[in-house]
Amino acid sequence: MTTEQIVFPEGVPESRPIWWRNTKYKSDTGIENQSKVSMDDLNGAVKSWMRFNDVLAELFSDISIGNGAQSELIHLNCSEFPSGCVLVKADHKIKTTGSIKGRGGVYEVLSYAEDILQSHGVGCRADPMALLSSEARNIFERYRIVVGSTGNLAFSVGMVGRKLGFRVEVHMSRDAKAWKKVRLRSAGVNVVEHDNDYSHAVAAARAVASSDAFTYFIDDENSVKLLVGYSAAALEISNQLEETGIRISHDNPLFVYLPCGVGGAPGGITLGLKNIFGSNVHCIFVEPVASPSMLVQLASGSVRPVNVYACGLSNETIADGLAVAQASMLVAEVVGHQIAGVATVLDDDLSEWVERMWTLAGLRLEPSGAAGFAAFARHGSVIRHSFDSSRASTNIIWTTGGSFFPDLEWASAREHGQRVLSSRPNSGG
Incomplete structure (x- = not known):
């Protein structure tokens, strides 16, 4: 059609x-x-x-x-x-x-964190507080989470990802508000600005993640986890x-x-x-x-x-x-x-x-x-x-x-x- x-x-x-x-x-x-x-x-x-x-x-x-x-x-x-x-x-x-993005974005970051710890032989599903251990943080610091957003999903993923110890990179469209970029950067998030719309920002984030085995892409368009x-x-x-x-x-x-x-x-x-x-x-x-x-x-x-x-x-x-x-x-x-x-x-x-x-x-x-x-x-x-x-x-x-x-x-x-x-x-x- x-x-x-x-x-x-x-x-x-x-x-x-x-x-x-x-x-x-x-x-x-x-x-x-x-x-x-x-x-x-x-x-x-x-x-x-x-x-x-x-x-x-x-x-x-x-x-x-x-x-x-x-x-x-x-x-x-x-x-x-x-x-x-x-x-x-x-x-x-x-x-x-x-x-509302705090529901899906936070959920996917925490689910990914559990998967990472499991892959490193650190059991955390019986005791989720293991996600906050120094051992977990040392592991998370090796990984990067990437997301494309107009603002609130990036905000959600960025804040919880950084609190756990992940490196986080968010690709933000021209529609994103300046104050959200400032808040993310103050939390240690790498903010990449695009002079284009939301779909372009998501595509850029997807491309970055596809070439790095230690980078996880949160896909706002296609994620079942979200x-x-x-x-x-x-x-x-x-x-x-x-x-x-x-x-x-x-x-x-x-x-x-x-x-x-x-x-x-x-x-x-x-x-x-x-x-x-x-x-x-x-x-x-x-x-x-x-x-x-x-x-x-x-x-x-x-x-x-x-x-x-x-x-x-x-x-x-x-x-x-x-x-x-x-x-x-x-x-x-x-x-x-x-x-x-x-x-x-x-x-x-x-x-x-x-x-x-x-x-x-x-x-x-x-x-x-x-x-x-x-x-x-x-x-x-x-x-x-x-x-x-x-x-x-x-x-x-x-x-x-x-x-x-x-x-x-x-x-x-x-x-x-x-x-x-x-x-x-x-x-x-």
Whole structure:
């Protein structure tokens, strides 16, 4: 199939915010491609995270926010969202890296560290704290981890990799924020800057790693480890809902709004949630109007990569974590039929909700982290009706990035949001 034969959904080439319901959505099916990701993988990830809890508590004992690679579920009492129960999955407060990427990136680094120690005859699966021993550090210092990113995955991999003793090299696209590069370099990470987009940075990192047996490449586009690392968050959500007395069912379906860049984080979480809640959960991916990579890939119907440039889009957005032109083909193949649909939002929507969620609920978010609120406010009613959900529902809006936002950057983001709000006196519904 060539790009000339593809008819993209109305509004996408014009950069209009839309709700696109996935025409291939199968709400009641589980993992179909067992050859790439199996139920054993998902269950194994949950067990591995349990092993890693004490390691993370020790590694990040100097950081006060959050709880390892977990985050709280916040009930949002806000008149801006009158429909149904609205909860916030506060991954912007994750202790390790302050973003959803702390789930997949940290998981893959720790899994790789275990494999390295095992290959050197150092048993650590029975006692994961062996990962923090001087013997382990001496071994890790011989190895290098390489990753390509717009920012938050590099941030996650870089911080935990360096704390363990690995040499870390991150290749960052032109969309990456300067403050993230500064923070990584201050931690001893080698930051390689590229005057090109995310896909170029990933390709460059892949090329570097391919020529060195002591270098490990974390592949944001194709890593099963990342995908299953994210999936474990679903059990976390299930336990938190149970603790608060919320029961998800046919009469109280769950709608989850997930910011989407390349797709690994929302894809893994979707796998886990569909495994637990089945047809009673609908996962909504949220993308900027200039970078709807997953929407373009799924809507094309193609088994080959189709990027946002194919429909004339720029891939230029203030949401650096979501500035991805080409979605993960692994996620499109393995998770595509489980994605309920994609909601796109304007950059001004993101700025507006950065400011709104600070003033309304005290949530300190990057523009990427505000994507779910922007989508819920703009499209939430239409989305519920598209699933014939006029009855009660529970809505979870996933946040990512912001708690480590430098004060100057934060002030600038708020000022932009205030300007948008002043031009939208009747916005918010």
